[in-house]
Amino acid sequence: MIRKVTISILILLTFALARLDAQSARVNQNRIEANLLKLATYGQDENGVTNRVAFSDADIEARNYIISLMKQVGLEVSIDFAGNIIGRQAGTLQKLKPIGFGSHIDMVPNGGNYDGCVGSIAAIEVIQTLQENNLKTRHPLEVIIFSNEEGGVMGSRAIAGELGENALKVRNNTGFSMGEGIMRIGGDTTRLDEVKRDRESLAAFLELHIEQGAVLDEADLDIGIVDGIVGLNWWDVVITGFANHAGTTPMNRRQDALLAGAQFIQVVNEVANQYEGNHVGTVGRIKALPGAPNVIPGKVVLSLEIRDLSTDKIQMLYEEMKKRAIKIEENTGTSFEFIALDTTGKPALMDNLIKEEIANAARALKLSIKNMPSGAGHDAQDMALIAPAGMIFVPSAGGISHSPKEYTSAKDMANGANVLLHSILALDNKL
Amino acid sequence: MIRKVTISILILLTFALARLDAQSARVNQNRIEANLLKLATYGQDENGVTNRVAFSDADIEARNYIISLMKQVGLEVSIDFAGNIIGRQAGTLQKLKPIGFGSHIDMVPNGGNYDGCVGSIAAIEVIQTLQENNLKTRHPLEVIIFSNEEGGVMGSRAIAGELGENALKVRNNTGFSMGEGIMRIGGDTTRLDEVKRDRESLAAFLELHIEQGAVLDEADLDIGIVDGIVGLNWWDVVITGFANHAGTTPMNRRQDALLAGAQFIQVVNEVANQYEGNHVGTVGRIKALPGAPNVIPGKVVLSLEIRDLSTDKIQMLYEEMKKRAIKIEENTGTSFEFIALDTTGKPALMDNLIKEEIANAARALKLSIKNMPSGAGHDAQDMALIAPAGMIFVPSAGGISHSPKEYTSAKDMANGANVLLHSILALDNKL
Numbered sequence: 039m040i041r042k043v044t045i046s047i048l049i050l051l052t053f054a055l056a057r058l059d060a061q062s063a064r065v066n067q068n069r070i071e072a073n074l075l076k077l078a079t080y081g082q083d084e085n086g087v088t089n090r091v092a093f094s095d096a097d098i099e100a101r102n103y104i105i106s107l108m109k110q111v112g113l114e115v116s117i118d119f120a121g122n123i124i125g126r127q128a129g130t131l132q133k134l135k136p137i138g139f140g141s142h143i144d145m146v147p148n149g150g151n152y153d154g155c156v157g158s159i160a161a162i163e164v165i166q167t168l169q170e171n172n173l174k175t176r177h178p179l180e181v182i183i184f185s186n187e188e189g190g191v192m193g194s195r196a197i198a199g200e201l202g203e204n205a206l207k208v209r210n211n212t213g214f215s216m217g218e219g220i221m222r223i224g225g226d227t228t229r230l231d232e233v234k235r236d237r238e239s240l241a242a243f244l245e246l247h248i249e250q251g252a253v254l255d256e257a258d259l260d261i262g263i264v265d266g267i268v269g270l271n272w273w274d275v276v277i278t279g280f281a282n283h284a285g286t287t288p289m290n291r292r293q294d295a296l297l298a299g300a301q302f303i304q305v306v307n308e309v310a311n312q313y314e315g316n317h318v319g320t321v322g323r324i325k326a327l328p329g330a331p332n333v334i335p336g337k338v339v340l341s342l343e344i345r346d347l348s349t350d351k352i353q354m355l356y357e358e359m360k361k362r363a364i365k366i367e368e369n370t371g372t373s374f375e376f377i378a379l380d381t382t383g384k385p386a387l388m389d390n391l392i393k394e395e396i397a398n399a400a401r402a403l404k405l406s407i408k409n410m411p412s413g414a415g416h417d418a419q420d421m422a423l424i425a426p427a428g429m430i431f432v433p434s435a436g437g438i439s440h441s442p443k444e445y446t447s448a449k450d451m452a453n454g455a456n457v458l459l460h461s462i463l464a465l466d467n468k469l
Numbered sequence: 470m471i472r473k474v475t476i477s478i479l480i481l482l483t484f485a486l487a488r489l490d491a492q493s494a495r496v497n498q499n500r501i502e503a504n505l506l507k508l509a510t511y512g513q514d515e516n517g518v519t520n521r522v523a524f525s526d527a528d529i530e531a532r533n534y535i536i537s538l539m540k541q542v543g544l545e546v547s548i549d550f551a552g553n554i555i556g557r558q559a560g561t562l563q564k565l566k567p568i569g570f571g572s573h574i575d576m577v578p579n580g581g582n583y584d585g586c587v588g589s590i591a592a593i594e595v596i597q598t599l600q601e602n603n604l605k606t607r608h609p610l611e612v613i614i615f616s617n618e619e620g621g622v623m624g625s626r627a628i629a630g631e632l633g634e635n636a637l638k639v640r641n642n643t644g645f646s647m648g649e650g651i652m653r654i655g656g657d658t659t660r661l662d663e664v665k666r667d668r669e670s671l672a673a674f675l676e677l678h679i680e681q682g683a684v685l686d687e688a689d690l691d692i693g694i695v696d697g698i699v700g701l702n703w704w705d706v707v708i709t710g711f712a713n714h715a716g717t718t719p720m721n722r723r724q725d726a727l728l729a730g731a732q733f734i735q736v737v738n739e740v741a742n743q744y745e746g747n748h749v750g751t752v753g754r755i756k757a758l759p760g761a762p763n764v765i766p767g768k769v770v771l772s773l774e775i776r777d778l779s780t781d782k783i784q785m786l787y788e789e790m791k792k793r794a795i796k797i798e799e800n801t802g803t804s805f806e807f808i809a810l811d812t813t814g815k816p817a818l819m820d821n822l823i824k825e826e827i828a829n830a831a832r833a834l835k836l837s838i839k840n841m842p843s844g845a846g847h848d849a850q851d852m853a854l855i856a857p858a859g860m861i862f863v864p865s866a867g868g869i870s871h872s873p874k875e876y877t878s879a880k881d882m883a884n885g886a887n888v889l890l891h892s893i894l895a896l897d898n899k900l
């Protein structure tokens with residue numbers, strides 16, 4: 039009897055100590071910072087600015103670096119047919135569905151070193167911290183580094199089964215289409231169907247990310263808990279005028295596609311400013327053809343992006359912009375065509391239990407928190423279609439993002455990684 | 470005595486017959502058309518559209534074709550250090566200064582097959598017609614095919630000694646700078662000084678060209694006699710805002726360089742329309758950086774071109790546009806920089822005697838004529854700095870130019886070539 043009691047006490051003690059180990063486990067801030075700075079060297083130019091658009095040589099080199107980090111911490115690494123890098127670790131109860139977490143390492147042109155990278159490096163750090171603390175999870179764990187996030191959350195859309203044929207034709211500024219890019223990074227466009235995962239195939243998905251806005255930084259808060267991610271629609275607006283000689287064509291005989299494009303850019307701004315709300319409308323890319331100073335542009339192709347938490351609101355704003363383009367057509371002798379690009383991100387709500395565990399983890403770490411929406415699209419948005427999802431934000435200095443001036447302190451990165459670690463441990467117990 | 474008279478009569482008869490031969494000489498319309506269509510194949514894509522920007526591989530191939538045509542008609546061919554192709558033929562009085570004529574074969578991006586090419590092919594045709602009719606000129610003749618006309622009348626500026634160091638840095642859409650381009654086409658940037666010709670080193674310079682406007686075509690006239698060529702100034706306008714994330718940066722916190730650029734394009738149009746006159750203002754090239762749909766552009770570079778017969782008017786319009794940019798800077802939180810490009814073309818008046826002989830030649834050929842200014846810049850503009858210059862225009866269908874739809878009939882090309890031929894013969898006698 040005494041022996042049985044002793045054994046029971048020992049078992050309980052072991053559990054309690056393990057629990058204590060779990061509670062006291064902390065990520066290694068210096069290692070996070072070192073790995074992040076190392077990642078930033080892939081695609082870095084002589085001015086210290088990193089360019090690493092998806093499918094570029096720099097992207098491929100950085101992916102190899104991530105794979106080597108994953109292998110160092112003992113993850114079993116594979117690349118799915120959409121080019122997502124997946125690192126797996128068994129759980130003690132292998133029949134449980136995996137808990138997934140991760141982010142992306144591709145960048146917008148002339149972007150920053152924190153967007154996506156913080157969540158990617160932190161995800162690997164979580165695995166290493168678990169090991170260093172001899173912490174085993176019941177659930178299998180999956181670190182997912184998504185392919186081509188910035189060019190339309192490609193990898194996560196493929197997993198959610200939302201990557202359509204048309205999306206494969208979209209080219210980024212490497213000159214490669216998504217289809218070509220997938221082949222370049224070790225995927226296979228003929229087998230994308232196999233990438234798709236069933237609904238509820240993951241127990242949960244978590245993504246740590248920089249805020250990319252100024253809310254946390256300005257209020258001096260540590261952690262943002264994302265309530266939902268705004269929806270995002272992209273169009274190509276093709277304006278056709280008539281290319282002609284700039285010297286011999288009088289002002290009143292021109293059909294200047296760039297003048298029409300300029301008027302439309304103002305319409306986008308006016309309409310976005312005119313309505314109440316947190317929506318945004320942006321023209322970020324423009325091409326005027328033929329593109330010579332002495333030729334009146336005959337064709338302009340520009341991008342239109344509208345974001346809001348409501349799909350209806352996005353549609354309303356779009357219709358209003360389109361309506362005003364008719365007047366521009368009349369005034370400039372041009373014609374407008376709106377081509378919806380298959381890079382649609384639907385608004386996505388985050389899971390309540392996960393939000394709660396993120397809050398608990400942050401509070402236990404004595405970190406200040408704030409619930410907030412995400413104005414930026416994220417892989418978690420598509421992952422929310424197949425699994426309960428949650429997002430952890432850490433501050434962006436000055437709210438600057440998609441810029442080489444993007445910055446998050448090592449302390450903030452470590453805070454976010456610790457919250458990610460402890461949210462995973464809590465969910466591992468509860469799910 | 471009788472013998473002397475007989476000899477005199479025979480000599481006079483020979484001259485009169487020669488004169489009659491000269492008057493009845495006509496170019497070969499079919500050959501002009503065939504050579505022009507052959508020239509159009511250099512750089513032609515699968516849709517039948519020719520792209521042949523200066524320094525491109527297609528440009529180099531077309532230059533080789535021109536050199537082979539020149540050699541076929543017995544011209545002594547050389548390439549000067551600015552890459553101009555020069556075909557020389559001796560005169561009967563070698564001490565006389567040469568009469569020069571020619572045009573260019575490079576094209577604007579997505580341009581047409583007649584701009585420059587008509588005058589180039591016709592110049593070679595004139596040589597062949599002289600030979601076929603056993604017509605010798607007193608003056609040496611020089612057929613000049615100028616390099617990189619569309620990218621800032623490079624070759625003719627070098628001959629006029631007006632090609633500055635800065636111009637060599639200007640890049641066209643092949644990615645090559647003028648300096649690199651000159652080396653590519655057989656020139657030598659270290660010896661450009663030697664290309665420069667003295668004032669009055671040519672007896673005359675003539676250029677046949679398509680009108681590139683609708684005046685001749687709409688009035689159903691055969692030949693335009695150019696009174697003068699408008700001046701032209703180019704600037705790069707660099708607009709600096711702040712690149713930021715399009716999803717997380719509210720409308721009222723943006724410093725959108727493309728929105729500022731759009732407002733400036735409208736200012737260019739408004740200012741050009743507001744003042745009386747034949748001036749034109751054009752934005753033909755625009756680049757927004759970083760150039761992704763989901764990033765607010767932090768930088769825009771656009772081209773500004775203003776043309777007028779008066780340099781003062783150009784300056785006044787420019788100052789007005791620049792003044793209005795200050796308001797845009799304030800409204801958008803951006804800053805404007807205006808960089809004058811070294812591609813300035815000064816207004817140039819054509820020589821009265823040459824204009825008269827062009828008119829005489831056209832009338833003798835029973836062609837209708839009209840005196841007119843040229844809204845387009847031409848090599849003749851810079852050649853006018855070193856020699857008496859004249860320009861012959863032939864109709865452009867619908868006034869369309871710098872477009873693949875550019876067209877001039879074979880009949881009109883032959884008319885122009887015949888006027889060129891007989892103007893040269895008349896000037897050869899008078900100068």
